[in-house]
Amino acid sequence: MSWGRTNIINFGGGKSQLASPESYISKEQTVETFSSKLLQEAVEEFSKLPGIGKKTALRLVLHMLRQDEDAVKRFSNSLVQLHENVIYCESCHNISDSPLCAICSSHRRDSGTICVVEDIRDVIAIENTGQYHGLYHVLGGIISPMDGIGPADLTIEALEDRAKASQDIQEVILALSTTMEGDTTNFYLYKRLKGLNIKISVIARGIAIGDELEYADEVTLGRSIIHRTAYDKTTTG
Ligand SMILES: [Zn+2]
Numbered sequence: 244m245s246w247g248r249t250n251i252i253n254f255g256g257g258k259s260q261l262a263s264p265e266s267y268i269s270k271e272q273t274v275e276t277f278s279s280k281l282l283q284e285a286v287e288e289f290s291k292l293p294g295i296g297k298k299t300a301l302r303l304v305l306h307m308l309r310q311d312e313d314a315v316k317r318f319s320n321s322l323v324q325l326h327e328n329v330i331y332c333e334s335c336h337n338i339s340d341s342p343l344c345a346i347c348s349s350h351r352r353d354s355g356t357i358c359v360v361e362d363i364r365d366v367i368a369i370e371n372t373g374q375y376h377g378l379y380h381v382l383g384g385i386i387s388p389m390d391g392i393g394p395a396d397l398t399i400e401a402l403e404d405r406a407k408a409s410q411d412i413q414e415v416i417l418a419l420s421t422t423m424e425g426d427t428t429n430f431y432l433y434k435r436l437k438g439l440n441i442k443i444s445v446i447a448r449g450i451a452i453g454d455e456l457e458y459a460d461e462v463t464l465g466r467s468i469i470h471r472t473a474y475d476k477t478t479t480g
Contacts, residue, residue, distance in 0.1 A: 334405065336381040336398045338363050346378060353377045355413040358468070359402065359432065361385050361420060369418065372465035377416070380405065385419055385428040394431060402432070406439050414442040416471055421448060433474050444471040 277283040282304065289300035307315055331337070332344035335357075339345070346352060346366075356377030360366055361384060369375050382397045394400075406412055415436055419425035433443055447470035 335379045336383060336401065337366055337379060351376070354409075354411045356416065357402075357405070357412055357414070358416045358418050360418050361425075365418065368461075368464060369468065372461045372468065374465035375468050377414075380415075382419075382428070385422075385424045386431055387424045397428075399432065399435065403435050403439075406436055406441055412441055414444060416468065417443065417445045417474060418468065429474065437475075443474040445474045446471050 277286065285304045285307075286297065286300045289295055289303050290297050292300075295303070307318070310318075330339050330342060332339040332347055333342050334347045335344060337344045337346065341348075353376050357380050358369060358375060358377055359380045359382060360369065361382055363381060366379050366381065369379075380398065380402045382399065382402070384392050384397055386392060386394060386397070402415075406415065415432075417429045417432060419428050429445060436443055446467040448467070
């Protein structure tokens with residue numbers, strides 16, 4: 244256990260009758276559980292973050308409480324500033340500081356190749372391999388009916404428009420997760436793009452089925468891009 248009860252007791256107003264941290268963070272939380280509505284609200288906000296449960300949320304909130312006021316203001320300001328001022332590249336939809344991101348505006352990149360990825364974490368992962376020198380297209384997710392995400396929620400139409408408008412693009416590389424949703428999205432993109440006289444390839448499955456791209460090691464991911472195969476050879480459909 245990485246967080247101590249002493250902290251809870253300090254901030255919880257001496258609720259020494261609590262038997263264990265688990266009982267303190269039960270599913271049914273009330274202001275009484277937390278002794279403070281402010282504390283409860285902060286924990287609820289943190290626990291909305293992906294991968295953060297209630298116990299971790301409490302640990303993070305208590306950590307922030309121990310920081311001095313300037314540190315907390317810097318933390319919250321950086322998020323507000325990011326949210327207010329972030330720009331998405333109008334070409335590839337990567338997070339950017341200007342209308343055209345550093346990759347799209349670089350003359351050293353091969354504008355004939357577009358690598359389609361789920362989100363910015365995949366751009367970072369592929370850039371770290373040092374094996375890819377083309378451009379990207381960030382979809383903003385993958386098609387997932389279970390989560391209510393359809394093609395219209397992603398930047399698929401923008402990709403199609405981009406491919407139609409450009410004279411340069413010769414190849415689109417599909418580099419999505421090797422999950423069922425990734426496969427569905429690959430197939431959908433293939434159907435949308437196949438009439439455009441552009442080579443459509445898919446990264447080699449060096450990545451185990453079910454793996455998400457960002458967790459693949461750099462060597463494996465680099466190889467899977469180099470050894471990509473034509474999409475129509477990977478499917479009978
Ligand atoms: Zn861009």
